[in-house]
Amino acid sequence: MTSLVQTRAPARPRLGTGFRTVAATTAGTLVLAAAPLYLAPYATTTLTRILVFGLLAASLNLLVGVVGLPSLGHAAFFGVGAYAAAWTATHQTTGAGTLLVGVVVAALVALVAGAVAVRTHGVFFLMLTLAIGELTQQAADSWEAVTGGSNGLYGVPAPSMFGTVLDQPATTYWYVLGFFVVGMLALRLVSTSTPGVVLRGIRDSEDRMRALGYRTTAIKLGALVFAGAVAGLAGGLLAAQQRLVTPADAGFETSALALLAVVIGGTGSWWGPCLGAALVIVVRDSLGATLDGHGPLALGLLFVLVVYLLPRGIAHIRLRRATS
Amino acid sequence: MPTTQIAVTAMVNGLAIGLLLFITAAGLSLIFGMMDVLNLAHGALFLTGAYLAWWIGGEQQTWPSLARAVVAVVVLGAAAGGLLSLLTAPLSRRSHLEQALLTLGIALVAADVLSALFGDDVRATEPPAGLDGTVTIAGWSYPSYRLALVGVAALLAAAVYWTVERTSLGALFRATVSDRDMVATVGVDPRLVRGGVFVLGSVLATLAGLLGAPIYHARPGLDTTILVLALVVVVVGGLGSIRGPLIAALLFGQVESVGRAVLPGLASFLLFGTLAAVLVVRPRGLFTLAPGGRR
Numbered sequence: 001m002t003s004l005v006q007t008r009a010p011a012r013p014r015l016g017t018g019f020r021t022v023a024a025t026t027a028g029t030l031v032l033a034a035a036p037l038y039l040a041p042y043a044t045t046t047l048t049r050i051l052v053f054g055l056l057a058a059s060l061n062l063l064v065g066v067v068g069l070p071s072l073g074h075a076a077f078f079g080v081g082a083y084a085a086a087w088t089a090t091h092q093t094t095g096a097g098t099l100l101v102g103v104v105v106a107a108l109v110a111l112v113a114g115a116v117a118v119r120t121h122g123v124f125f126l127m128l129t130l131a132i133g134e135l136t137q138q139a140a141d142s143w144e145a146v147t148g149g150s151n152g153l154y155g156v157p158a159p160s161m162f163g164t165v166l167d168q169p170a171t172t173y174w175y176v177l178g179f180f181v182v183g184m185l186a187l188r189l190v191s192t193s194t195p196g197v198v199l200r201g202i203r204d205s206e207d208r209m210r211a212l213g214y215r216t217t218a219i220k221l222g223a224l225v226f227a228g229a230v231a232g233l234a235g236g237l238l239a240a241q242q243r244l245v246t247p248a249d250a251g252f253e254t255s256a257l258a259l260l261a262v263v264i265g266g267t268g269s270w271w272g273p274c275l276g277a278a279l280v281i282v283v284r285d286s287l288g289a290t291l292d293g294h295g296p297l298a299l300g301l302l303f304v305l306v307v308y309l310l311p312r313g314i315a316h317i318r319l320r321r322a323t324s
Numbered sequence: 325m326p327t328t329q330i331a332v333t334a335m336v337n338g339l340a341i342g343l344l345l346f347i348t349a350a351g352l353s354l355i356f357g358m359m360d361v362l363n364l365a366h367g368a369l370f371l372t373g374a375y376l377a378w379w380i381g382g383e384q385q386t387w388p389s390l391a392r393a394v395v396a397v398v399v400l401g402a403a404a405g406g407l408l409s410l411l412t413a414p415l416s417r418r419s420h421l422e423q424a425l426l427t428l429g430i431a432l433v434a435a436d437v438l439s440a441l442f443g444d445d446v447r448a449t450e451p452p453a454g455l456d457g458t459v460t461i462a463g464w465s466y467p468s469y470r471l472a473l474v475g476v477a478a479l480l481a482a483a484v485y486w487t488v489e490r491t492s493l494g495a496l497f498r499a500t501v502s503d504r505d506m507v508a509t510v511g512v513d514p515r516l517v518r519g520g521v522f523v524l525g526s527v528l529a530t531l532a533g534l535l536g537a538p539i540y541h542a543r544p545g546l547d548t549t550i551l552v553l554a555l556v557v558v559v560v561g562g563l564g565s566i567r568g569p570l571i572a573a574l575l576f577g578q579v580e581s582v583g584r585a586v587l588p589g590l591a592s593f594l595l596f597g598t599l600a601a602v603l604v605v606r607p608r609g610l611f612t613l614a615p616g617g618r619r
Contacts, residue, residue, distance in 0.1 A: 070421045116600045119607045123362055123420045127555045128603065134552040135596045252548055256428050263425060297436040303429025307415065307422050 028271075032177055036170035044169040045241075050281045051173075051180045052237045054274030057261035058187055059230035061273045064262050066191050067223045068203030069118075072126050072255050073133030074231055076113065079140060079250020081106035081232025086153045086239035087146060094160045099179060099236035106232020107225050109136075114224035118217055130252065137251035152246030159240040166240075176237045183233050188270055190226060199223055257284070257299070264306055332464055334585040335578065340470040341539070342577020343477030347532040348550060349557040349569045350484050351525030356558070357565065358500045358521045361412050362420050364427040367551030368434035369404055369526050373397045373533020374542035375438060378447040385452040385538075397530045405526030409519045431547065439544045447542040469538055477535060481570065484528065488566045497521060553580075556595065560602045562609035572610065 032051075036044045056078050063069040081102035088098040113132045120128050140147045147153060158167035159175055166175045190196055201209045202216050210216050239245050248254065261280045265272030280299070287298050352366045376397050381389040411430065415423050450456050451469040458465045488494040500507050500517050508514045533542075533550075540546055557576055561568030576595065583594040602610065 064421075070424075072424070116603055120603060121607075123356070124559055124603075124608065126362065126420065126424060127559045128599075131552055131556050131559070131596065131599060134548065135593070139593070252552075253432075256425075259421075260425065263421075294436055294440070296432045300429045300432030300434075300436065303425050303432065307426040307429065 029177075029181055033174065036173050041169040044173050046281065046285065048169070048173045048176050048241050049285070050274070050278045051176050052234055052241055053258070053261065053281055054277035055180050055183045055234040055237065056231055057258050057265070057273035057277040058184060058270070059227045059234065060258045061262045061265075061269075062187055062191060062199075062223065062227045062230075064259070065269075066196060066203065067199045067220060069220065069224070070126055070259070071117075071129040072252070072259060073113075073129035073131070073136070074227070074258055075252075075254035076129075076133045076136035076250050077106040077110050077228035077231040078235040078238070078254065078258075079136060079245070079247070080109045081235025082239045082245040082249055083140065083147055083153065083235075084232070085236035086156045086245045089157050089159070089239065090153065090155075094157045094165075096159070096161060096179075098159065098239070099233055102236030102239070103229045103232045106235060107229040110225045110228025110231075111221070114221045114228070118220040118224060130255075133250065133252050133255045137247045140247035140250050147245075147247070150247060152244055152249075153239075154244045156239050156243045156245070158243065172241055176241055179233060179237055183230050184270075184274075187230060190223075191270070195219075195223075256303075260299075260303055260306065264310065329464055330585055331582075333466060334582045336466055336474065337470055338578040338581030339574070340473045340477065340577070341581055342574040343474060343481055344532055344536050344539070345553055345557055345577055346481050346570050346573035347477060347484070347528050347535070349554040349561070349573055350481075350566060351528035351532075352554050353558045353561070353565065353569045354488070354497070354521055354528075355525040358497055359409075359412075359518050360416070360420075362424045362427065363408065363412075363525070364424055364551060365408065365431040365434060366525075366529050366554060367547035367549070368431045368438070369401060369529035370533040370536070370550045370554075371438060371542060371547040372400065372404070372434070373530035374537040374540060374546065375442050375447060375533075376400065376530070377534045377537035378449040378542050379442070381449055381452075383448060384450050384456075387452050390452050393534055394531075397534045398527055401527035401530030402523045404530070405523035406519060408526065409522035413515070413518070431551075435544065435547055438547075442542070444544055449537050449541075451538045473535060473539075480528075480531070485566050485570065556599050558609075560599060560609055568610050 032047075035047060039047065056074070060071060060074045063071050063074070084105035085098040085102035088101040092098075113129075117125060117128050117132065140152075141150050143149075158165050158172070160166060161175065164171075166172050191199070198209070198214060198219060202214070202220060206216050235245075235249070238249065257280050258277075261276035262273045263276070264279055265274065265276030280302075283298050283302055284295050287295070348366070348370055351369075352363060355361055355363050355366075377385070377393050380393040380396060385393070408427070408430070412423060412426065415426060451472075455469045455472050457468055459468045459471065460466075486494075488497055496507065496512060496517060500514070500521075504514060507517065540550075553576070557569050557572045560576070561570070561572030576598065579594050579598050583590065587594065
């Protein structure tokens, strides 16, 4: 971030790293860590799914809320990370190295896809990312030798750490929670530090940031790769939790749900998308089951209700219309 | 000459698919270009048209059932367009992202209703007698439905093109693209224009679904496939124009059909490769209208 121009920082976020934030984060983590001791196994599994999906939503929030890049294809990186981790767990190692493979592969895919996507603006970015997600799903569907085709990769071995196989609901939960915290801290570090301020500046006025000497296209690509890498981490956790990866995990509907979670939770906030993810998972899994398989119906109505009833939560997203 | 036969058949198929894509994408482009609404429920409209073709005609269409299906599809498309226009009207001053989420929600509801009504099986329908075989021209045989489709779709495409580019109604539409407030100032109710564009765009989508039913076969998930194809066409062709999507749709029809014949496993990647190549050279599509630098 070497800029020759000294300027007033654009709207530094009020998310301080003061004592209160640290205390609240630590307390929240402790409560989450203790949860499986008091919950039934099914509830623990649901909570695990919420953490996985929450990390995906939080990584998408870096793009939507901080950089102002509304992506409808973020699940592509999630799915790629999940496939890479599941493949590694099946064929190579079941350690945490699977997650590293997921992160690296997802970041590489994000680099390639992003190199095209960040050149576009506004609604073109929305549509292009949608196409990227859909094509990733099609690729997963057709590349049977590696992805298992439409059956997906099933029977993924449980993760193991320090020689212990983590195949109980509670141990899987703690494994997921540990890396969830790592991913969330990485996201927070980026969004509250100097790069985060630059990214917000790009969201608010890309032309001005460019005039100040920032290479905005490269910076946006960097943000996309970072968000893609965290989504890949979430994908690796999905493979560990679900022990199954299907093309739908990379597809349009997963992306749309992640975007919905971000919008429900409030795009500016760091932990809001996780709350949104919790609501989405509960509606899809619990309500969908009681509605006799009409989960999509409930979700569709949730979309419509959120847009009509929660305009404040989404008021400050700016889908830039290029003004050149 | 089997190779030539395959090549020619693939190109005729590509022409048919391209024209079908154009009819679908033209509706999307009109609605976005004129009303500034990104309608992600467009694929659901196409699928509705395809299901109606099966529901009215059964597995084997007859000419009377085809005529009934056309009427049903136009009426339903118009009603759906009016409804979409009403539902999105309150969001006209808000961001594209919110409109996208709303229409996405509508698309999810529509997909669920369609699968509740028609089940999860593939609902194939065959074209009526006389169009269900092959014809032989100059020693080469083609599926006759695809040839007829080329003719009908070309007529429809020409009608859309002529309406938008040459009539006073089209002039009103294009004026709305350039400056909505000015159209309101000269005394035309923008809500009527809005409703009209939505109705026209939606009818085009349901009609394309009816015409495409014997090729694509109505099934769950077809709505997303078509939506993505139409979006790719519109992104490459440029939003709000008619000529851009026409050229892009014909290009992608060939990429899809010839690609599937030559490199069966890589057709989707060819599609994405073409999309990426176009956007690297022209990030705003080939023919985006840029009146007064609005976009």
